[in-house]
Amino acid sequence: MTTVTNTAAATTATASKTTTSPSADRAQIAGNFQQFLTLLTTQLKSQNPMDPLDTNQFTQQLVQFASVEQQLKTNDTLSSLLTSAKASTTASAATYVGLDVTADGATQNLTNGSASWTLNPARAAKATVTIKDENGAVVATKAATLQAGAQAFSWDGKNAQGATVPDGSYTISVSAQDASGQGVAVSTEISGTVTAVDVSGSAPVLTVGSASVPLSTVKTIAYK
Numbered sequence: 001m002t003t004v005t006n007t008a009a010a011t012t013a014t015a016s017k018t019t020t021s022p023s024a025d026r027a028q029i030a031g032n033f034q035q036f037l038t039l040l041t042t043q044l045k046s047q048n049p050m051d052p053l054d055t056n057q058f059t060q061q062l063v064q065f066a067s068v069e070q071q072l073k074t075n076d077t078l079s080s081l082l083t084s085a086k087a088s089t090t091a092s093a094a095t096y097v098g099l100d101v102t103a104d105g106a107t108q109n110l111t112n113g114s115a116s117w118t119l120n121p122a123r124a125a126k127a128t129v130t131i132k133d134e135n136g137a138v139v140a141t142k143a144a145t146l147q148a149g150a151q152a153f154s155w156d157g158k159n160a161q162g163a164t165v166p167d168g169s170y171t172i173s174v175s176a177q178d179a180s181g182q183g184v185a186v187s188t189e190i191s192g193t194v195t196a197v198d199v200s201g202s203a204p205v206l207t208v209g210s211a212s213v214p215l216s217t218v219k220t221i222a223y224k
Helices: 002-017 022-046 055-094
Strands: 100-104 107-110 115-121 125-132 138-146 151-155 168-177 186-198 205-208 211-214 218-222
Touching (some): 107 115, 107 186, 107 211, 115 125, 115 168, 138 151, 151 168, 168 186
Antiparallel strands (some): 100 186, 100 218, 115 186, 205 211
């Protein structure tokens, strides 16, 4: 009896220590489970009626095998659901190409001397808008009086010396204070046409001009 019990325990240890692919794990567990049942049946047939086997120990081992097998099946189901969800999200993201969107962001394209953002302060404030080029150098600084809520901010593409800068990507940052001198948070949004979708990562990313915009940050969609 002792030899059979130790063999079953060794079988359990082997199954728990082996790290292989899910399909290999399932095959190994199925084989170990069948082997364990064979050993259990054989031992039950050969037991001494005067000294019966400890059924509790066998029951615990059966439960352990069943739990591992169920976990593998659950993992397979979750993997299938995730694959299906990603395929659905990818298909949905592809429909954004060619549409005009508004999304959270601070980087916008300057085209033909014109670029615009949407500023959304929590309350009325006086703000200083700093505009930087792709290298992070400050190009221009603009003063603005903001009302509470979303509003457009346009830039004519001129630097601090009044010269027109080249077209390209520019990023703004906003520092704002209310009438009492308290800081006011100002969110920034960009708008543009989606030209491409990157689905190589865990979540789709839209290309709007030269900016990369996560799909989750899109706030409005406009059909042409």
